[in-house]
Amino acid sequence: xxxxTSQASADPxxxxxxxxxxxxxxxxxxxxxxxxxxxxLVYTVGGRDPGxxxxxxxxxxxxxxxxxxxxxxxxxxxxxxxxxxxxxGSMLTLAMFLVYVMGHSFGIPVYVATVVAIPIMxxxxxxxQLLLLNKLTISGNENGPLLITLGLSLLIVNVLLMVFGxxxxxxxxxxxxxxxxLGALVxxxxxxxxxxxxxxxxxxxxxxxxxxxxxxxxxVSSNSQGAALVGVxxxxxxxxxxxxxxxxxxxxxxxxxxxxxxxxxxxxxxxxLAFVIVVLxxxxxxxxxxVGGLVIGLVQTVGALYLPGTGSLILVFAVFVLVxxxxxxxxxxxxx
Amino acid sequence: xxDMVDKQVHSAADRxxxxxxxxxxxxxxxxxxxxxxxxxxxxxxxxxxxxTIAVRTLIFAIMAVAWNLMSGxxxxxxFGHAAFFGIGAYTDAxxxxxxxxxxxIAMIVGALLAAAAGGAIAxxxxxxxxxxxxxxxxxxxxxxxxxxxxxxxxxxxxxxxxNLPILPTxxxxxxxxxxxxxxxxxxxxxxxxxxxxxTIAFVGSRAGQYAQAIRDDEVAAAxxxxxxxxxxxxxxxxxxxxxxxxxxxxxQYYFFVGPDxxxxxxxxxEAMIPxxxxxxxxxxxxxxxxxxxxxxxxxxxxxxxxxxxxxSFLQGLTGLDVAVYAVLLIVIVLFMPKGIYGxxxxxxxx
Amino acid sequence: xxxxxVKGLVKSFSGLTAVNDINLEVREHEFLGIVGPNGAGKTTLxxxxxxxxxxxxxxxxxxxxxxxxxxxxxxxxxxxxxxFQLMRPFESMSVLDNVAxxxxxxxxxxRAARRHALGVIERxxxxxxxxxxxxxxxxxxxxxxxxxxxxxxEPRLLLLDEVLAGLVPAERAPxxxxxxxxxxxxxxxxxxxxxxxxxxxxxxxxxxxxxxxxLALGEPRAVxxxxxxxxxxxxxxxx
Numbered sequence: 001x002x003x004x005t006s007q008a009s010a011d012p013x014x015x016x017x018x019x020x021x022x023x024x025x026x027x028x029x030x031x032x033x034x035x036x037x038x039x040x041l042v043y044t045v046g047g048r049d050p051g052x053x054x055x056x057x058x059x060x061x062x063x064x065x066x067x068x069x070x071x072x073x074x075x076x077x078x079x080x081x082x083x084x085x086x087x088x089g090s091m092l093t094l095a096m097f098l099v100y101v102m103g104h105s106f107g108i109p110v111y112v113a114t115v116v117a118i119p120i121m122x123x124x125x126x127x128x129q130l131l132l133l134n135k136l137t138i139s140g141n142e143n144g145p146l147l148i149t150l151g152l153s154l155l156i157v158n159v160l161l162m163v164f165g166x167x168x169x170x171x172x173x174x175x176x177x178x179x180x181x182l183g184a185l186v187x188x189x190x191x192x193x194x195x196x197x198x199x200x201x202x203x204x205x206x207x208x209x210x211x212x213x214x215x216x217x218x219x220v221s222s223n224s225q226g227a228a229l230v231g232v233x234x235x236x237x238x239x240x241x242x243x244x245x246x247x248x249x250x251x252x253x254x255x256x257x258x259x260x261x262x263x264x265x266x267x268x269x270x271x272x273l274a275f276v277i278v279v280l281x282x283x284x285x286x287x288x289x290x291v292g293g294l295v296i297g298l299v300q301t302v303g304a305l306y307l308p309g310t311g312s313l314i315l316v317f318a319v320f321v322l323v324x325x326x327x328x329x330x331x332x333x334x335x336x
Numbered sequence: 337x338x339d340m341v342d343k344q345v346h347s348a349a350d351r352x353x354x355x356x357x358x359x360x361x362x363x364x365x366x367x368x369x370x371x372x373x374x375x376x377x378x379x380x381x382x383x384x385x386x387x388t389i390a391v392r393t394l395i396f397a398i399m400a401v402a403w404n405l406m407s408g409x410x411x412x413x414x415f416g417h418a419a420f421f422g423i424g425a426y427t428d429a430x431x432x433x434x435x436x437x438x439x440x441i442a443m444i445v446g447a448l449l450a451a452a453a454g455g456a457i458a459x460x461x462x463x464x465x466x467x468x469x470x471x472x473x474x475x476x477x478x479x480x481x482x483x484x485x486x487x488x489x490x491x492x493x494x495x496x497x498x499n500l501p502i503l504p505t506x507x508x509x510x511x512x513x514x515x516x517x518x519x520x521x522x523x524x525x526x527x528x529x530x531x532x533x534x535t536i537a538f539v540g541s542r543a544g545q546y547a548q549a550i551r552d553d554e555v556a557a558a559x560x561x562x563x564x565x566x567x568x569x570x571x572x573x574x575x576x577x578x579x580x581x582x583x584x585x586x587x588q589y590y591f592f593v594g595p596d597x598x599x600x601x602x603x604x605x606e607a608m609i610p611x612x613x614x615x616x617x618x619x620x621x622x623x624x625x626x627x628x629x630x631x632x633x634x635x636x637x638x639x640x641x642x643x644x645x646x647x648s649f650l651q652g653l654t655g656l657d658v659a660v661y662a663v664l665l666i667v668i669v670l671f672m673p674k675g676i677y678g679x680x681x682x683x684x685x686x
Numbered sequence: 687x688x689x690x691x692v693k694g695l696v697k698s699f700s701g702l703t704a705v706n707d708i709n710l711e712v713r714e715h716e717f718l719g720i721v722g723p724n725g726a727g728k729t730t731l732x733x734x735x736x737x738x739x740x741x742x743x744x745x746x747x748x749x750x751x752x753x754x755x756x757x758x759x760x761x762x763x764x765x766x767x768x769x770f771q772l773m774r775p776f777e778s779m780s781v782l783d784n785v786a787x788x789x790x791x792x793x794x795x796x797r798a799a800r801r802h803a804l805g806v807i808e809r810x811x812x813x814x815x816x817x818x819x820x821x822x823x824x825x826x827x828x829x830x831x832x833x834x835x836x837x838x839x840e841p842r843l844l845l846l847d848e849v850l851a852g853l854v855p856a857e858r859a860p861x862x863x864x865x866x867x868x869x870x871x872x873x874x875x876x877x878x879x880x881x882x883x884x885x886x887x888x889x890x891x892x893x894x895x896x897x898x899x900x901l902a903l904g905e906p907r908a909v910x911x912x913x914x915x916x917x918x919x920x921x922x923x924x925x
Contacts, residue, residue: 084469133664142468143413147612149671150605154662158641161655272601275473278496311488324474325464327576355782355816356800541791542799548777549787558775559736560788561762562834617778 010312028291028331035295037304047307049166051183056301058184064297065194065258071289072201073248073275078275079284080221080241081129081137087149089271090156091246095121095253097160098264109174111192112211114254118247125246128152129239138224144194153271160264173258178276193255200251201290204244217241276320282330291331364619371623372529374400379518387457387521389591393630394524398582399603399608400622401531406575407608409539410568411551412458415472416479417579419457420450422598424580426486429498430589432510439511443584447577449585453575462565475644476604476653486653497594500587511588524585528623531578535619539576545572579607613668614658615675624677628664633657687788689714689843689874690735690766695744695899696753697727697734704730706898708744712876713842715861717869719889727898728878730772732845736768737761739802745899748843763791764877771848771878773822773828775820780813784820784831810834810864826857831862843874864886886910 042053074088095117102113129137132152136144178187208214219227220237229236260266277296281288296316303312323330379387382526407413429447431437437445461474470592486492506513513519518533538544549557554564596602614625636657639647672679697705705727712718720728733739735746737758746754748766762768776784785803786796793799807813811853815823820831826841829849832848835846846865850858869875869888881886885892885906892906898916902909909915 016650084472132670135670141673143472144669144673146413146415146469146472147608148666151662151665151669154432154605154658155666156663158653158655158657158659162653162659166654214532268601272476274475279470279473307488309488310484314481314484314488317477317484321474323480324470324477325460328466328470329465341702353801353804356797356804357795358800540796542794542796545779545783545787545790545796548778549784552776553774554776555738555758555775556770556835557787558758559738559762559768559770561767561791561839562787563757563761 018254027313031291031295031331036279039182042302042305046305049256051109052305053302054182055184055297056305058186059180060298060301061294062186062190062194062297063301064294065190065197066252066293067270067277067297068290068293069193069197069200069252069255070249071274071281071293072197072204072251072286073245073273075278075281075284075286075289076217076248077202077242077245078278080217081133081135081145082142082147082159082236083137083149083242084150084243084273084275085242086146087128087153087156088245088249088274089267089269091121091155093160093262093264093267094156094255095123095250096171096257096260096266097264098163099254099257100169100251100262103171109260110171110254111174113251114251114257117250117254121250121253122243122247125133126239126243128246129242130235133242134235134238138235153268157264157268164264166263168261170262170264171257187259189255189258193252193259194252196255197293197310198289201286205286213240273316276316278330279320279328280323280330282332285330285332288330288332358540361536361540364374365533368529368532368536372525375525376522379521382521384516385642387518389525389634389638390407391630392523392634393588394407394528395582395589396606396630397623397626398524398528398578398600399607400614400626402575402578402582403526403607404575404611404616404618404622405538405578406454406572408618408621409551410546410547410571410575410610412568412572413468413472414475414575414604415608416475416477416604417576418480418599418601418603419475419482420576420579421583421586421603421607422479422482422486423450423453424583425587425598426492426498426583427580427595429500429583429593430492432587433498434499436577439508439588440509443581446580446584450580450583451577452619457574458569458572459565459569464567476601477602479599479601483595483601486595486599491552495595497592497597498587500591508557520589524582524589527581527585531581532619532623534574534578536614539585539619543567543570548590609665611675613661613664613675615678615681618675618681621675621677625675626663628676629661631632632661632664636660687714688712689716689749691745691747692735693745693747695734695746696742697730697739697886703898705734707740708895708900709794710893710900710903712872712874715869715872716874717888717890718876719885719892720876720895721882721892722882722895722901728895729847730898731878731895732768732847732878734763736766736845738768762839765838765840765842766843766845767839767843769832769836769846769847769849771851773825774821775828777819777821779820780817781815781820781823781827781831781834782817783809785834785838788835791839799906803834806834806838809837811860825852826854826861829853829861836912837868841873843876846875846877846879848877848878848880850879850884858884858890882910 039057042048043050045192046053046110070088070092074085076083077083098117098120099110099113101306102108102116103110130146133145136148173189175188175192178185180186208218215238219232224234273296277289277292280290299315299319300312303315305314382390398437399417403417424446427449428442429440429444431445432439457475457478466474487495494654503510503512542630546557546562550562550564550567558564576658583598610625611622612625613628614623615621640653640656674682688711690709692710695705695708696703708731723730730739733743737756737760740755745752748764749765753761753764776787782800782803785806786799789799789802793802804816807816811835812827812834814831815827823831829852829909835848850861853861865888867877875886877888889906891904892909893903894901894909901918902912902915
């Protein structure tokens with residue numbers, strides 16, 4: 001028995017580390033099962049017209065796609081930087097207005113404008129993190145960044161209000177029309193937004209897993225001091241992460257713009273829903289945000305069959321609070 | 337052991353040591369007295385329009401003082417104080433409109449309800465160990481739920497809200513006075529002064545000292561025999577109750593409350609921003625913040641409604657007021673993290 | 687008379703056993719030293735005794751009362767008080783108020799609590815810092831503040847976690863003197879310490895911990911000369 005071995009084995013236990021195991025996969029399976037079961041129940045004993053139910057499921061999934069798109073960017077920012085970005089919704093609005101201006105003043109079609117908006121929002125996010133947030137994030141201040149993004153959110157919304165006024169504007173779509181699936185109406189624009197959400201989630205997951213930048217981001221996320229020690233420029237990674245999160249919002253804004261009535265406060269509703277989804281899916285988990293988005297979309301539209309108006313949102317927040325209390329790491333999260 | 341300490345205690349007591357004198361408290365009460373007198377005399381030379389701004393500012397200030405108790409001294413960052421403001425505003429409206437109860441009693445009932453609701457929410461959050469950003473998000477979610485529930489409850493008139501009846505006679509009992517009466521200003525001023533006196537007393541009391549110790553280091557506080565949960569809940573209940581009083585007065589002053597005026601997320605923000613700008617965890621910070629934000633917001637709005645020649649290009653622009661204080665908020669958080677009062681105080685001490 | 691009785695105390699963290707089957711009886715007015723290499727489980731033992739951590743198994747009886755699994759604040763209120771190796775001052779408060787927080791346990795009014803606190807502060811010779819912000823104290827001052835806060839609770843059993851660590855030799859002697867005085871005044875003390883000369887000078891009995899388990903317990907000289915102890919731990923440090 002030597003001193004060195006005793007020290008190695010008797011180090012005070014660090015945070016409980018858990019390897020990925022079957023137990024971790026149980027919850028996503030359980031959630032999917034519960035959603036399917038709920039839908040079956042709604043069809044069989046729900047007492048609602050089946051056609052209506054199908055329509056609300058389709059609408060819910062498509063809406064969930066939009067939620068997923070907004071949440072994917074937020075989960076990165078929250079997961080890697082630990083910043084509760086209250087400006088996520090207003091950055092979404094900003095992206096929509098960018099697309100609107102490009103279409104209105106220069107005649108650029110909406111989906112082309114979306115592609116142009118991506119680098120612009122990327123640069124915007126990069127600057128925001130670099131100039132306003134990096135100092136506070138690196139010093140580990142928790143409430144400072146929250147207040148800054150709150151200020152930023154108020155600023156964006158009110159500057160847009162000053163420039164464009166409060167009247168609703170619309171962005172002309174390029175692929176009007178719809179088709180029916182199982183008797184449910186699906187608009188092309190919503191389907192494109194849904195496809196865009198899945199594509200962004202896929203690309204982001206691949207980028208995080210396969211590229212060296214992705215590796216650096218994951219390293220900073222799990223241990224920023226350790227990452228700094230091995231030569232990662234943490235400030236730069238933070239700025240890039242926030243920029244990527246903002247670019248996701250640009251995609252979301254462009255894809256959503258054709259079927260939403262555009263006002264400076266339109267994005268606000270997405271902020272809190274996106275937080276619900278991010279926590280539900282698991283902090284920093286792109287897959288979780290996507291699945292979470294779809295679940296919340298379904299809860300909202302299918303719930304609306306029973307609780308009209310804003311009533312179904314109460315369900316959404318009830319889910320949120322329960323997740324916060326009983327599973328703060330979310331469905332796909334390993335750490336808290 | 338006890339003997340040992342007692343011996344020491346007597347030696348210190350006998351000398352009536354000057355180091356024991358805590359002048360900050362009596363100085364704070366004195367300052368409060370001066371401020372109260374000055375503010376009470378202010379409306380004598382005030383136009384009705386200025387009085388509207390002043391009342392709005394006072395309501396801001398009461399909310400900020402309340403928020404500061406929980407989030408500044410208690411260290412629990414609330415993003416959902418609208419929940420408690422709304423409880424106060426709606427309790428007042430419901431009792432006064434539907435049951436003709438005196439607003440004073442409605443105010444107290446609302447405060448008790450909000451204290452209970454806040455205590456319950458905080459208990460759940462602490463029980464499940466939510467901290468920092470998660471705590472803030474949870475409080476935000478609860479405020480949203482309250483908003484949605486109110487919007488869907490027939491008994492609370494759904495999205496319509498409540499209109500207070502204008503009574504034929506003026507009375508203190510029903511808190512109604514002739515239009516332009518200065519009582520509408522003196523009442524919230526009185527509430528604010530009581531709230532500040534209460535804050536000063538609380539900060540120096542055993543419970544307040546415990547709350548601050550728990551905020552600084554919960555583990556160390558527990559190791560000294562302090563029941564952290566209990567004193568956290570006391571702080572939260574005080575904060576939420578006071579917020580509800582502000583809400584009740586809001587309903588009384590504007591004769592109206594709807595879901596967004598009571599429970600909207602904007603209300604939570606309005607409770608927080610003056611405290612952050614003025615300096616959280618200080619007695620005077622929230623008031624100073626409110627004195628900056630209140631007139632600024634109202635002032636800009638009224639300038640925009642009727643701008644002087646040089647600023648005529650701004651006419652009809654909405655949003656400038658909030659944009660300005662959003663910038664102010666960002667600048668303060670970045671460059672004066674202790675707020676205006678906190679920073680000045682630190683500089684003065686050196 | 688026994689003041690503290692520990693029976694089969696165990697703490698494991700997800701597979702790792704930090705404290706393994708500690709059995710101990712501490713007599714009233716005793717001064718018990720605890721030594722062991724880093725990670726031997728000494729601080730974890732204190733956390734189990736004082737309620738910061740719930741034990742996985744075993745029993746803690748303090749003054750005849752079973753306090754196993756009690757919360758930290760309840761334990762402290764019974765008179766079993768600990769200090770922290772990494773000092774934990776309430777940074778926004780003055781030294782006087784830091785100690786007064788503890789004095790409030792016995793004195794409800796602020797005036798009485800502060801008066802009591804001042805007495806304790808003089809006792810640990812911290813009076814030149816009475817009204818300084820606790821965050822601004824040097825290490826030696828913070829160590830004394832930790833001690834002062836614990837003393838202000840008027841403990842019957844005091845768990846001291848490395849109160850000498852981080853002090854330069856010149857600062858150690860007065861601290862050792864202070865601990866000796868406390869002991870003479872009748873406080874029961876358990877002291878975790880790495881500085882062997884101090885431990886040997888103060889302790890009446892010595893507990894050696896190693897990999898969570900108790901390796902030896904007894905009269906300090908005898909323990910130190912125990913070949914098992916020398917092999918496991920003291921061999922390198924003590925020579």
